[in-house]
Amino acid sequence: MLHKLNLENVLFLDIETVPEFRDYSEMDEEKKLLWDEKSKYQRRDDFTAEEFYEKAGIWSEFGKIICISAGYFSFRNGSRNFRITSFKGEEEQLLRDFNQLLEEYFFQPYQLLCAHNGKEFDFPYIARRMLIHNMRLPSKLNLFGKKPWEVPHLDTLELWKFGDYKHYTSLKLLTHVLGIPSPKEDIDGSMVREVYYENGELDRIVQYCERDVIAIAQVILRLRQEPLLADSEISSV
Template sequence: MTEEFRRRIKNLLLLDIETVAACPSYDDLDERMQQLWDKKAGKLRKSEDTRTNAEMFYEQGAIYAEFGRVVCIAFGGFFMDEQGEPSLKVRSFSNTDEAALLREFKALLEKYPADQLILCAHNGKEFDFPYLCRRMLIHGIELPKVLQIQGKKPWEILHQDTLEMWKFGDYKNFTSLDLLASIFQIPSSKDEMSGDRVTPVFYEENDLEKICRYCREDVVVLAQVYLKLFSQNLIAEPNIVRIN
């Protein structure tokens, strides 16, 4: 790992969020929100889609900040261990009380200088960053300075996105984190579960820790992909520290 790259990652915070539908079922939405979801589902539904609006809410509500909520935020950063070896530390915050979870994450972000902290996520600019901002505002939480990006020009925003980095200007292409992990021969984070299982695992299995393990492993994969995008060696498994 070169000295130049070490400087690049000094203030880098890698992150991933896991979201679920806002409530266990469509029937738990109030009447106004049901009507608004019906409109949303109508726009999302393809001609061959036979699912009901209720089924679509349970399966897709988590994708939209207006109809979903955050249950876990995992984050990590690179560091050099006592032997001078590149290492990675990953931990997660989780809470069934979303407002408390977001305040805890905000407090973490505010420990860093806002003009130096660089957030990085896969598809973060389209999903993770705006989702966090929207949910914070919904709960009346003032955005931390590092997420106050409204009205800023692209070059004024330090955040990075591994999907955007992989596109190299090709806006027609979407490449999943799992696909990038595969082509770079990085172990998958999908061994225990996959993203489409988060809502059922939360509401049916009541297993938030399982979701957190999955979220932390996504950050591990994100970190390794980030290294590959800069032609750096992967972090050896013994040098990856996972904190529950």
């Protein structure tokens, strides 16, 4: 089935998230108590709630999105191109801009969203943050009442699992074993909070996010036994 997929109908994406606040002390007392309860099962007694707050970006209730990068294939006159764009900065505005992209260009039933671990992280995170900002969900993220086969999402992690739901493979490992250039050339996910809050280097994070999107598209090409994208085939819009 993957070989029959029209790649022009797929929007590849990745998000970068950070804690909602720079520091634990900036939360009000009620939010601190809620964070203490939410994080308790993962931090156990190894860290206090305050010490563990640097991990808050992985939860949509305590984090925020600072970048969404998206890419798509275009086939014209026998040439193949992969075009990539990013939405960055203030969360509500970037979500509205991304929402507009989906509603205007990726709203057809046959069009899909694709990410690595997207079904567990990227897609629900974006949807929850949109609702927190009181935004109407685009059709591609509104899954209420949909049957599993109606969900318009493609996940490279799920494809690689081949039904083995105990198995997790990072994008970095997957690109390595498939012979794809690593997207983690500069920073990795564990460094995003520091690069954003301490260094103020949002553009550096955007570049990292875009490399992940390219890597996800490359994984799909490898799973289809097709040639990888060359640098000359990749452009920004």
